[in-house]
Amino acid sequence: MSKLNSKIPEGPIANKWTEHKNHMKLVAPNNRPKIDVIVVGTGLAGASAAASLGEMGYNVKAFCFQDSPRRAHSIAAQGGINAAKNYQNDGDSVYRLFYDTIKGGDYRAREANVHRLAEVSGNIIDQCVAQGVPFAREYGGLLDNRSFGGTQVQRTFYAAGQTGQQLLLGAYSALSRQIGLGRVEMYNRHEMMDIVTIEGKARGIIARNLVTGEIERHAAHAVVIASGGYGNVYFLSTNAMGSNVSAAWKIHKRGAKFANPCFVQIHPTCVPVHGVNQSKLTLMSESLRNSGRIWVPKKKEDAEAIRAGQLKPTQIVEEERDYFLERRYPAFGNLVPRDVASRAAKERCDEGFGIEANDTNEGVYLDFSSEIISKGKQAAYSQGDHNPSSEKITELGKKWLAEKYGNLFKMYEKITDENPYETPMKIYPAVHYTMGGVWVDYNLQSTIPGCFVAGEANFSDHGANRLGASALMQGLADGYFVLPYTLSNYLADEIRTGKISTDTQEFLDAENSVKESIEKIISAKGSKSVDHFHKRLGLIMWNKVGMARNEKILKEAIEEIGNLRTEFYADVYVPGAADEMNSELEKAMRVADFIELGQLMAIDALERNESCGGHFREEFQDSEGETLRDDKKYKHVAAWEYQGMDVTKAILHKEELDYEFIKIADRNYK
């Protein structure tokens, strides 16, 4: 088996991307219309890639399972997008964004990729403003910024709590423009079922029309997978209901290696679980940690009284509150990175200080009362009132909060029926983002030639933990500023290939195998619903491959998931037929892939005998409960090669990570 070649260009880090761009091959404008490209997924990465490639003159076909490309789940990102603009003059730079991201990822990301990301970050903001994205502005008319976790500067651009929506609608508008001009052909309500390779190269996909059930063949000279992350393997996550791993998993089965699957981000601030019928979890943006303070009661009796409904959080005086992030991490306080904050909340709840009256007592407070007073005072002063009453302070403070976070507060109130202006929010960590994904080289090409992977679907930029407001940055960087160059470099050798026919044995074989796998599931006619299996998988994953892992429970998980897979194929019930709209069939096909992936995640977590970022192995922690990395043995990307449905047979390949430009160190936020 060939060695993984990351194809990182030579030279000093700050010149790598520029030099690489200068020497990549180009496709002349007159040749581009002879070349077809398929893009799967229309989130930030997919929509921006499809728009850019269409604009360059390639024939693009874009696919999404939703009824419109505008609905991809990037739309739900709330807090913001990072860029090293240094508009606030607080010492930010490309190097600092690069450094923060490498450190935030606990030294498990590739330096060259991350530096490129930081380099293009400023251009993203320019681009989006030119497209009419209405970012938040200050009274002087210039762009506003705020802080996010793991940084000590203000570099996050935002549009209220709807930044993802505004950025996605910007990319969607660019995509719509190309669709209108006939340069992109859009396939809504279509799901990619398999990739087709001819002589080792990606040459097209098999897709299912979700309205008619028809199985379609689509050929191209290259395929871009931008299908998002796999958080829904846990059943409950902040992902959309339809978010799935299938496109990424299908290419994995056809030869693309899957990297660091155990690196999952558990986001600290989500609305806690309410009951067994819960279908998903809702995020409360990290931006709230700019203004909110996280605490639990100092005394267990108080926590118990709160859970029993005998005590209200507002009745607990300041001295009796444990602001545990401020206590443990004074330098970053409430703005420590997500993995650190999540673990700290879990630690308190495991010790019996949780405040939510659900099955697991899991919940902590996110409290805005200090901010209401401080911002209220500030607002009163700016109105010339230097001796404001406390009522006025509260009123102005609440108004300030409403302006910054109004939509999030409303969302919280709708879900919980509690008013967060009056009583602290209850929050708890939930699965949010997956740093792992398809292994790609510096050019974002997978180990299948001609198959590129962008956005959350690839593994490349966030190491073992992603910093807040960096996912939007990466999605747009990949689509607008990386793929147009690297894909052209690949396609330069395809100008003589001519049209790819779908009338070949390879397409026929792929189509038949898709039809067989559908038939296998639909003919099982078992006794249990797809959701039944998905929920069971989710519980195994959350309890055994979740925030705290150890050898024993990981081994149990591997075995239990293997058994679940056997039971799934024998006993799943999918009603209806394959040749019609059939949402149960769609779910079943996705869950089949989640089951295989789940097992690989546990295997990867077991193999990685260290704690780093979101991957916390209980055996590897210091006396204060902080992660213990092992840079001698695990400073590598674990890339898995598929060997069949029995995932325990997968083969591990390692890409060593070299830190040439950043000194690898302990990750300290104290």
Added chain:
Amino acid sequence: MAAKTINITLKIWRQKNSKAKGELKSYALENVSTDSSFLEMLDQLNEELLTKKEEPVAFDHDCREGICGSCSLYINGRAHGPETGTTTCQLHMRKFKDGENIYIEPWRSAAFPIIKDLIVDRSAFDRIQQVGGFISVNTSGKTMDANAIPIPKSDADKAFEAAACIGCGACVATCKNGSAMLFVGAKVSQYALLPQGKVEAKQRVQNMVRQMDEEGFGNCSNTGACEIECPKGISLEHIARMNREFLSCLPPSKLHEAQNFNNS
């Protein structure tokens, strides 16, 4: 808030496909937690239907946090149900009473044909976007610095309010004329309020209005139901702004006609 459970009766529009004839069917559902969202209640129904080997109810949904615009549903005669400023996925069962009959229908509009059960085809919205819902700037990144043009905060905020539209189609479904003016007005407004959008403002509004008419959406008669039912509170002001933008494109003779029409 302690959760309780309620028992309800659902009357749901079932239709096998776009060609089949549909009908309202009745389902009794027990032990619904008042902490469940409306769509979790439908999940519960579907799980029961599956146990009985019946076909589950098809409905569009995805993010379940009120932002993707996938979910729809006419609930007890109102788009997205009884609570204002709320999408169906954010509606919770605590808003319903024990023993209540709940009617659930798809969006009803000629421009949104039914695909199956509660799922409709809203691709007309995409086609309107494709003729003008953008600024014709290439994605090269070689634009000017983002802070080169200061934009008054009030304009930026108004543009944001317009851009907050989620494209769910509640405005069309609730309008007695099946008009898409609020949807189109919001997009036209977002760009009309920003200096970047002014360059092609005239072309944009004409193209989008033409496509809107071609898709078979009705006219606006200023009833204002759309604004009330819009889960994102998009203001009628945007329709007015679109009308001004549109009228400003007309030659004087046509403008006169349009004014006479408005006054008649």
